[in-house]
Amino acid sequence: MTGAFPSPYGGQLPVLRIGDVLLVTLQGDLHDGTAEQLQEDVSEAAADSRVKGVVIDLSGVEIVDSFLGRVLSDIAAKTRLLAAETVVAGMRPAVAITLVELGLTLPGLRTALSSDEAIRLLGEVSISPRHERTRQESP
Amino acid sequence: MQTAGGVSACLPIHSDLDLVWVRQHVRQAAAQLGFGLVAQTKLVTAASELARNTLVHGGGGQMECAPVSRGGGQGLRLSFSDEGPGIPDLDQALRDGYTSGEGLGMGLGGARRLVHEFHVDSRQGRGTTVTVTSWVSGPPRPREEQ
Amino acid sequence: MPEQVAAGHQETPAQEVGDFLRRRREQIAQRWADAALFRTVFTVSREEAVEAGRAVVEALAAVAAAERVEEQEADGFSVVREQLARMAASRSRAGSTNSQISVEVDALRMPVVDLLIAELEGRPAEDVRDCTTALTVLMGTLRLVVLETLLSAGQELINRQHLQLLEVATPVIKLWEGIVAVPLIGTLDSARSQVVMETLLDSIVEQHARFAILDITGVPTVDSLVAQHLMKTVAAARLMGAECIVSGIRPAIAQTIVHLGIDLGTVKTQASLADALGYALRKQGAHIVPQDPHHAGSR
Numbered sequence: 001m002t003g004a005f006p007s008p009y010g011g012q013l014p015v016l017r018i019g020d021v022l023l024v025t026l027q028g029d030l031h032d033g034t035a036e037q038l039q040e041d042v043s044e045a046a047a048d049s050r051v052k053g054v055v056i057d058l059s060g061v062e063i064v065d066s067f068l069g070r071v072l073s074d075i076a077a078k079t080r081l082l083a084a085e086t087v088v089a090g091m092r093p094a095v096a097i098t099l100v101e102l103g104l105t106l107p108g109l110r111t112a113l114s115s116d117e118a119i120r121l122l123g124e125v126s127i128s129p130r131h132e133r134t135r136q137e138s139p
Numbered sequence: 140m141q142t143a144g145g146v147s148a149c150l151p152i153h154s155d156l157d158l159v160w161v162r163q164h165v166r167q168a169a170a171q172l173g174f175g176l177v178a179q180t181k182l183v184t185a186a187s188e189l190a191r192n193t194l195v196h197g198g199g200g201q202m203e204c205a206p207v208s209r210g211g212g213q214g215l216r217l218s219f220s221d222e223g224p225g226i227p228d229l230d231q232a233l234r235d236g237y238t239s240g241e242g243l244g245m246g247l248g249g250a251r252r253l254v255h256e257f258h259v260d261s262r263q264g265r266g267t268t269v270t271v272t273s274w275v276s277g278p279p280r281p282r283e284e285q
Numbered sequence: 286m287p288e289q290v291a292a293g294h295q296e297t298p299a300q301e302v303g304d305f306l307r308r309r310r311e312q313i314a315q316r317w318a319d320a321a322l323f324r325t326v327f328t329v330s331r332e333e334a335v336e337a338g339r340a341v342v343e344a345l346a347a348v349a350a351a352e353r354v355e356e357q358e359a360d361g362f363s364v365v366r367e368q369l370a371r372m373a374a375s376r377s378r379a380g381s382t383n384s385q386i387s388v389e390v391d392a393l394r395m396p397v398v399d400l401l402i403a404e405l406e407g408r409p410a411e412d413v414r415d416c417t418t419a420l421t422v423l424m425g426t427l428r429l430v431v432l433e434t435l436l437s438a439g440q441e442l443i444n445r446q447h448l449q450l451l452e453v454a455t456p457v458i459k460l461w462e463g464i465v466a467v468p469l470i471g472t473l474d475s476a477r478s479q480v481v482m483e484t485l486l487d488s489i490v491e492q493h494a495r496f497a498i499l500d501i502t503g504v505p506t507v508d509s510l511v512a513q514h515l516m517k518t519v520a521a522a523r524l525m526g527a528e529c530i531v532s533g534i535r536p537a538i539a540q541t542i543v544h545l546g547i548d549l550g551t552v553k554t555q556a557s558l559a560d561a562l563g564y565a566l567r568k569q570g571a572h573i574v575p576q577d578p579h580h581a582g583s584r
Contacts, residue, residue, distance in 0.1 A: 029162055032155040063162060063180055065187040066249060089526060093486035094180040096521035101181060102188075102249040105520045112526040113493055177483055211440045276444045277476070 013038050015045050020052040021119050022084075027060040035071045043078045053122035054079050057115040059090030069104045076109050085110060087118040145171050146206045146215070152190050153199040161190045161202050165217065168204055172213055173275050182215065182273050185253035188246045189219045189269050197221025197267055207272060214255075214274040222266035229259060298415035302401070302423065303349030305416075306342050309400055314338030316396040322389040325379065326372045337372070341365050345423055354423040357430050370434035383435050390431050394424040448480070455481050457488040464565045465494040466558065470503035478514035485518060489527045496565035497522055500558040502533030509545045519552045528553065528568070532561035 013034060016023040022045055024038065042054055056072065058064070064072075076086035089112040091099075099106070112118035146168040150161055165186040169179040186202070193200040200221030207214045226232045233248045247269075251257040254271040261267040296304070306313070317323050318334035327334035347361030348354060376386045401420055405413045454477065458466050465488045467481060485497050499515065501507070507515075515531060522529035532555040534542070542549060555561035566573065 029159050031159055062166070063183050063187065065184050065191070066246060067187075067191060088524075091525050093483065093490060093521070093525065094177045096486065096524040097177055097482065097517070098180045098184045098253065099524060100517045100520045101252050102184060103252065104249070106524065109524075111524055113489070113495060114526075117495075117526065211437050276441075 012041065015041050017045070017051070018119065020050075021122055022046060022051050022054045023057065023115060023119070024054070025057040025060065025115070029062065030068060032067060035068055039071050039075055039078075042075050043082070046079045046082045046084050050082075051084050053084055053119075054086045055112075055115050055118040055122070056086065056088050057090050057118075058088055058095070059092065059114065061092070061095060064091070064095050064099055066102060066104060069099060069102075069106060073106060073108060085122060087112050087121060089113070089115040089118040146204065148204045150202045150204070151199075152193045152201055152219070152221075154194075158187060158190050158194065162187050164204060165215075168206075169215055169273075172206060172215055174215070174273070178273065178275070181253040182217075185250040185271060185273075186217055188250040188253075189217070189271065192246050192269070193219045193221045193223075193267075196226075197223030200266075209274075212274050212276060214272050216270065216272045218268060218270040220266065220268040225263040225265055225267055226259070226261040227263055229261060233259075297352060298412070298419040299349050299352045299354050299423075301416055302354075302419045303346045303351075305401055305404060305420075306346035306349060306397075309404070310339055310342045310346070312400065313342050313397055316400075317341070317393055320389070320393055320396070322372065322376070322386075322393065326375045337368060340368060341427075345427065348426070349419065349423055354419055355426060357426055357433060359426075362427075362430050366430065366434060369431050370438060373431050373435045374438055377435060377438070383432065383439075386435060387428055387432055390428045391424070393427075394421065397424065447476075455484045457484055459488075459492055459494075460498070460562055461566065461569075463492070463494050463569060464496045464498070464562065465489065465492050466498035466500060466561075468500045468503065468558065471505075473501075473504055473507065473511045473514075475510050475514070478511050478518075482514060482518040482521065485529070486521055486525065489522060489525055495527050496568065497527055497529045498532055498555075498558060498561040498565065499529060500532045500561070501538070502535070502558065504535075504538070507538045507541055509547060512542055512545060512547045512549075516547075516549065516552060528565075530555055530561045530564060532556065532558050 013024055013026065022042065024042060045051070046054060054075065056075070072088060079086045087110045091111065110121070112121050148164055150164055151157055152161060162183050166179060166183045169182050174182065190202060193202070198221060200219065200223070203218040205216050207216045233251065250271065254273045255277070256272040258270045259267065314335045317338040318331055323334040323338055327337055344361045344365040348359040351359060351361065353359035373386055376389065381389070398417060398420060401416060402413065405416060454471065455467060458468070460466050465485070467485050469481065473481070481499070485499065488494065489497055499518065519529040519531070530553045534554055555564055563573065
């Protein structure tokens with residue numbers, strides 16, 4: 001368990017910009033309001049700066065329920081409209097098992113083991129799209 | 140073995156913030172009773188879904204949390220009650236994809252898959268009580284045991 | 286406090302026993318420290334045994350005062366249940382059987398009864414009988430509480446060993462940098478599939494593996510529940526950012542899966558573990574080139 005107290009901040013989560021990628025790190029137990037705020041902030045930032053991708057780091061998150069699941073899907077859908085890709089990174093095993101059991105497999109979301117890898121993944125797409133394509137075609 | 144003090148509780152569900160407290164409490168209670176990490180996460184997630192139902196559909200209510208034991212096994216029972224409009228069609232509400240509020244429509248049916256026992260008591264206009272139970276070492280009589 | 290004995294006439298026998306236990310706490314604890322149960326568990330110092338004895342007497346006094354001498358669930362016991370469980374477990378580890386431990390607990394009764402009878406000297410025979418009975422019942426309940434902790438500890442041990450067995454049967458092998466595999470052998474039941482799922486997903490985090498291979502070559506049958514578990518494992522791995530490949534699905538199992546109407550469409554399958562490894566390596570950008578050109582034709 002992280003943190004002795006819940007994070008009842010209705011506050012904002014920082015949206016960092018690294019090159020052409022936005023990085024958001026979620027931590028602990030998220031207040032519904034914070035999650036909704038995040039959704040707004042990300043779409044705003046993604047529109048403003050014409051970023052290539054959004055990385056949402058979930059490695060510090062202990063639970064994702066259907067509400068937060070919907071927020072993640074919505075962020076992905078919105079950023080896709082802005083021609084950016086969303087990658088969810090570092091989801092914990094217990095959280096992943098629970099989401100699957102809950103019936104939420106979030107098919108539209110890209111995933112990565114860590115935010116490092118997510119950033120690399122987004123980089124691969126933009127830097128060498130041909131290379132990526134040939135790889136996928138190989139049997 | 141701890142005393143029941145830190146497990147039994149009755150928490151109000153009237154705002155988003157209360158959901159955070161519900162999750163925290165269920166997490167702590169489940170950890171105290173010896174639930175494994177995955178089982179804890181499932182239970183906390185189920186509690187979050189059900190508490191949100193209580194808040195969104197029932198107009199608020201409360202959660203009662205209590206330890207239970209049966210046949211040497213220990214478990215946790217959570218009961219979410221509201222005095223809202225009730226669920227008109229329970230079968231429909233339990234089906235995946237059904238939703239009358241926000242979310243992905245996984246609330247009730249999804250929560251049912253995360254716990255060992257699930258019971259809904261709902262009468263139209265008289266409110267809803269959802270009671271769920273999970274056991275530390277699986278349901279009391281798993282099929283694998285001879 | 287001897288004047289309380291006089292006031293004791295209005296008290297029930299149980300309450301009177303409660304008073305007696307509180308009053309004589311020190312003496313009883315001292316006597317118990319020499320009894321087998323305490324002496325063999327608390328070997329560091331006698332004071333430690335006396336201290337433990339005091340706690341138990343205190344708990345018994347609380348139970349008696351609440352007039353709940355027959356109830357194992359009485360609040361008083363909850364305070365010492367953990368300590369009793371530890372003591373019983375310690376005896377159990379030392380090789381005592383449950384019935385031997387039960388006899389040791391029973392041996393605590395006589396010293397207390399003797400003290401009580403001595404204290405009640407001169408009181409009507411009826412009072413003496415009632416109080417002694419209450420105390421005997423109380424000590425019997427203590428014995429039950431201890432036995433109960435032993436039984437539940439036994440059950441816990443069985444559960445834990447069952448889990449350990451499952452884990453032993455589920456080795457995770459690192460095949461390559463970023464590639465882990467679980468070769469499954471034997472029948473998969475629902476509990477084992479659950480363990481496989483958790484073990485594999487944990488290893489994805491530990492090994493930072495982008496590919497996880499579930500090889501079921503050694504699995505004779507798969508039922509619908511197990512097939513669902515496999516699919517859930519694949520879905521969960523994907524959420525974590527890894528790709529899970531199922532290899533070695535034998536024809537009979539493939540048949541069953543089709544019969545059960547399960548769609549493995551979203552699951553990446555490969556004929557053998559070797560094929561799965563080759564697939565993962567290629568996806569990682571590695572190429573397998575035969576050293577000797579004469580063997581270039583073989584895979």
